[in-house]
Amino acid sequence: MDENNTVAEATPTSDPAVTLEQFNAFLAAKAPEKPCTECGITEWGVHGDADSDTVFKGFIANGISAAGTEFYPVTCRHCGIAKLYTAQVVERWVSDAMGK
Numbered sequence: 001m002d003e004n005n006t007v008a009e010a011t012p013t014s015d016p017a018v019t020l021e022q023f024n025a026f027l028a029a030k031a032p033e034k035p036c037t038e039c040g041i042t043e044w045g046v047h048g049d050a051d052s053d054t055v056f057k058g059f060i061a062n063g064i065s066a067a068g069t070e071f072y073p074v075t076c077r078h079c080g081i082a083k084l085y086t087a088q089v090v091e092r093w094v095s096d097a098m099g100k
């Protein structure tokens, strides 16, 4: 990956994750619901914390270094395939569109 293509480079942060409401607004604006590409069923699940109303944010490390990518997962409730939305893109949209 070259210097101009490092959109997702990140280290794990303690920033508060976006809320379920904010993430659902992001999905509605940027990735309208479609049937699953694997099984054809339209039953997507967003994974969150019911107590804090925030969406779980995952992290993929780049080898043994701290650099990596944060993402928000959406999974098919029928076949289990996962789609990952880059946290930086989601959080930028939430900040711009919703004044987070």
Ligand SMILES: [Zn+2]
Residues within 6 Å of the ligand: 036, 037, 038, 039, 040, 041, 076, 077, 078, 079, 080, 081
């Ligand atoms: Zn599926």
